Amino acid sequence: MTIVAPPPPTGVMSLGLAIVSTSAAPLLLLDGKLMVIAGSSSFCREFEIDPATVSNRPFSELGNGEWNVRSLASLLEATASGSADIHAYEMDLKRKDRAPRHLVLSAQKLDYGDVEGVRVLLSIADVTDARLAEKLRDDLLREKEILLREVQHRVANSLQIIASILLQSARKVQSEETRWHLTLAHGRVMSIASIQRQLAATSVGDIELRSYFTQLCKSLAASMIFDPEEISIKVNVDDSLATANVSVSLGLIVTELVINALKHAFPDRRNGRIVVDYHSDNGAWSLSVGDDGVGIPVDPALSTPGLGTGIVEAMAKQLDAKFTLQSLNPGTKAEITHA
Numbered sequence: 001m002t003i004v005a006p007p008p009p010t011g012v013m014s015l016g017l018a019i020v021s022t023s024a025a026p027l028l029l030l031d032g033k034l035m036v037i038a039g040s041s042s043f044c045r046e047f048e049i050d051p052a053t054v055s056n057r058p059f060s061e062l063g064n065g066e067w068n069v070r071s072l073a074s075l076l077e078a079t080a081s082g083s084a085d086i087h088a089y090e091m092d093l094k095r096k097d098r099a100p101r102h103l104v105l106s107a108q109k110l111d112y113g114d115v116e117g118v119r120v121l122l123s124i125a126d127v128t129d130a131r132l133a134e135k136l137r138d139d140l141l142r143e144k145e146i147l148l149r150e151v152q153h154r155v156a157n158s159l160q161i162i163a164s165i166l167l168q169s170a171r172k173v174q175s176e177e178t179r180w181h182l183t184l185a186h187g188r189v190m191s192i193a194s195i196q197r198q199l200a201a202t203s204v205g206d207i208e209l210r211s212y213f214t215q216l217c218k219s220l221a222a223s224m225i226f227d228p229e230e231i232s233i234k235v236n237v238d239d240s241l242a243t244a245n246v247s248v249s250l251g252l253i254v255t256e257l258v259i260n261a262l263k264h265a266f267p268d269r270r271n272g273r274i275v276v277d278y279h280s281d282n283g284a285w286s287l288s289v290g291d292d293g294v295g296i297p298v299d300p301a302l303s304t305p306g307l308g309t310g311i312v313e314a315m316a317k318q319l320d321a322k323f324t325l326q327s328l329n330p331g332t333k334a335e336i337t338h339a
Contacts, residue, residue: 025123032080032118034059034073046126047093059122066095072105079107080120102128159193167223180263183224187259190219192251206241209250213237213276216251220258231266233258233274240280249315250278250287256308257289257334263308265293265332272331290333296325312336 026043060068078084086107170182
């Protein structure tokens with residue numbers, strides 16, 4: 001690399017010039033009074049400065065005076081005195097009839113026993129294009145996030161409309177069986193809508209499960225429990241977080257197990273309570289839905305697994321978890337555990 005400097009010096013000065021000459025980055029070698037001893041050709045080329053005007057000039061007078069920045073001069077003086085170094089100092093270089101450039105500067109005092117005086121090595125990096133690319137990337141990410149949230153809101157609203165139509169249809173039909181199937185479908189749609197609301201509300205990838213399960217069970221209770229005095233749903237969840245994908249599966253499991261309990265545990269307007277419990281510890285977690293209803297039928301013909309059980313088993317397998325169903329006294333407890 002060509003060095004713009006006086007005739008080659010001898011002795012200790014040559015070390016500083018060698019550092020300048022071997023760098024591809026724009027470099028300046030200054031003395032203790034911030035006079036330019038030498039500058040690399042890359043510095044002159046990058047900032048369009050005549051090489052003949054660089055050496056033996058005050059740093060602040062380079063070019064057309066655009067380097068005369070008081071805060072930078074103060075930092076360079078502190079560096080020359082040995083009281084500080086400049087690490088990634090950022091500034092905008094403003095020149096007449098040219099677009100501003102964003103620079104990152106670093107400087108340090110060279111210490112190699114130079115008896116001739118202080119030497120300060122200043123490096124300059126033009127990061128204008130890099131910062132512009134970062135800004136464009138950030139703008140695109142923000143735009144993508146806004147669009148994603150808009151889609152999530154629209155999906156959640158659409159699901160609630162579908163759920164409302166299902167519930168209205170359930171109230172109008174004469175067949176008790178059809179009404180019950182429509183009510184079940186409403187509960188499942190509300191489960192997905194609750195997941196969408198949580199995804200739209202959170203700014204990170206993880207979902208806080210306590211509020212999610214609480215809202216989910218409130219939705220299920222509002223649509224499927226006709227008398228809250230007869231049946232209640234309690235949520236007992238710790239401070240666990242889960243990713244969006246895991247939350248979807250857990251939400252579907254809770255929905256199906258609660259619906260199953262409401263469908264089978266409390267016949268003939270029997271009073272009772274459903275408890276949704278979730279706890280985790282160092283990656284292991286346990287989710288259970290228990291009730292104090294009539295329990296599992298003794299007759300195998302009456303306890304044939306239905307659609308809800310199939311969904312729960314599929315979700316548990318997807319989560320690499322184990323699904324168990326046990327009879328309590330009274331009631332039933334369905335549990336999914338992940339070790």
